Amino acid sequence: MTRPVVFSASSVNSYQNCHLQWYFTYVLAEPSVQSEPQRVGIAVHDAAELYLKGTIARTSVVHVEPTLRLLEHIFRDEILPTYETPVLIEATFQIEVNGIPFSGVIDSVDRRHIGPLPEVDWDSEGRELMIETEFDVNILRDLKTTGSRPAPGKYRFAMTGYWLGATDLGYEPDAAQLDYIVRTKTPYYWPEVMDPITDDDISIFAATLESVAGGVARADYEPTGLGSSWACKSCGYRDICGPYQRYTERLL
Numbered sequence: 001m002t003r004p005v006v007f008s009a010s011s012v013n014s015y016q017n018c019h020l021q022w023y024f025t026y027v028l029a030e031p032s033v034q035s036e037p038q039r040v041g042i043a044v045h046d047a048a049e050l051y052l053k054g055t056i057a058r059t060s061v062v063h064v065e066p067t068l069r070l071l072e073h074i075f076r077d078e079i080l081p082t083y084e085t086p087v088l089i090e091a092t093f094q095i096e097v098n099g100i101p102f103s104g105v106i107d108s109v110d111r112r113h114i115g116p117l118p119e120v121d122w123d124s125e126g127r128e129l130m131i132e133t134e135f136d137v138n139i140l141r142d143l144k145t146t147g148s149r150p151a152p153g154k155y156r157f158a159m160t161g162y163w164l165g166a167t168d169l170g171y172e173p174d175a176a177q178l179d180y181i182v183r184t185k186t187p188y189y190w191p192e193v194m195d196p197i198t199d200d201d202i203s204i205f206a207a208t209l210e211s212v213a214g215g216v217a218r219a220d221y222e223p224t225g226l227g228s229s230w231a232c233k234s235c236g237y238r239d240i241c242g243p244y245q246r247y248t249e250r251l252l
Contacts, residue, residue: 005026005213006094007103008102008104008161009162018228018235019222020237021231033237037145037183041144047062047068047072049089049090050062051076052080058076071145074187079181079189085113086110088109090105090108092105093105093165093169097164098206100209104165106140106169107142109138109171111139112136113135114134114137116133116134117133118130118131138166141176141177141178142176144178144179147184148184149180149190150180156201157204159197160205175196176197177193223243226243
C-alpha cells in the first residue's frame with residue numbers, strides 16, 4: 001500500500017512556486033543549497049525557542065555572530081516581553097483536511113488573561129447591574145525574519161493550517177499574530193495582528209490543499225517556475241535543474 005503524502009505549508013508553497021521544485025524536494029529528497037535568509041531564519045527560530053521554553057536566561061545570548069546576535073536581541077528585548085503565558089511552543093501536529101494529511105509545527109500559542117472588564121447586566125426584575133468579567137484568550141503566534149515588510153495576509157494559508165492544528169491539540173485560538181523581524185540596515189520588530197480565521201479561510205485552505213494534492217497524484221512535476229525570476233532565484237536546485245539550465249542558455 002502506497003504511503004500517503006503528508007503536506008505542510010512549506011510543501012504547498014513549494015509546489016505553487018514550481019512543481020519540479022517540489023519533485024526535487026519531496027520525491028528525490030535532493031539536498032538543497034540553503035540560502036542566507038533561510039539560515040538566518042532557522043537560527044533566530046532556534047534562539048527564540050530557547051527563550052520561550054526558559055532553557056536559557058533572558059539575559060543570556062545564544063549567538064555570537066553579530067548579525068544573528070542583533071536579531072536575537074530584537075526577539076529577546078522586544079518580542080519576548082509581549083508574551084504572557086506560552087502554552088504551546090514548537091508544537092507538532094498532524095490533521096486531515098478532506099482526507100488529505102497535513103502537518104506542521106506551531107511556533108507558539110500565548111494565553112492571555114483579559115479583565116476584569118466592566119459589563120452591563122440585568123437582574124431578574126430588569127434592573128441594570130454593573131459587573132466585572134474576566135476570561136482567557138489564546139493567541140496563535142508565528143515568528144518570521146524577512147528582508148522587507150511583507151504585505152498583510154501573505155501567510156494566511158499557513159496560519160490557517162496552524163489555527164486548525166492548534167485547535168486539534170486542544171488550544172483553539174481566539175486571534176492570530178505574525179511577529180516579523182525585518183532585516184533592513186537597522187532591523188526592527190513589526191507585528192501583524194490578523195483577523196480571526198473564518199470558515200471562508202478554511203474553505204480556501206481546503207481547496208488549495210486539494211489542488212496541490214491532485215497535482216501530486218497526477219505526477220505533474222512540470223517546471224512551472226520557469227520565467228518567474230523570483231521562483232528560480234529562491235530555488236536551491238538551480239545547479240541541478242536541467243530545464244533551468246536550458247532556459248538560461250536560451251537567454252544568452
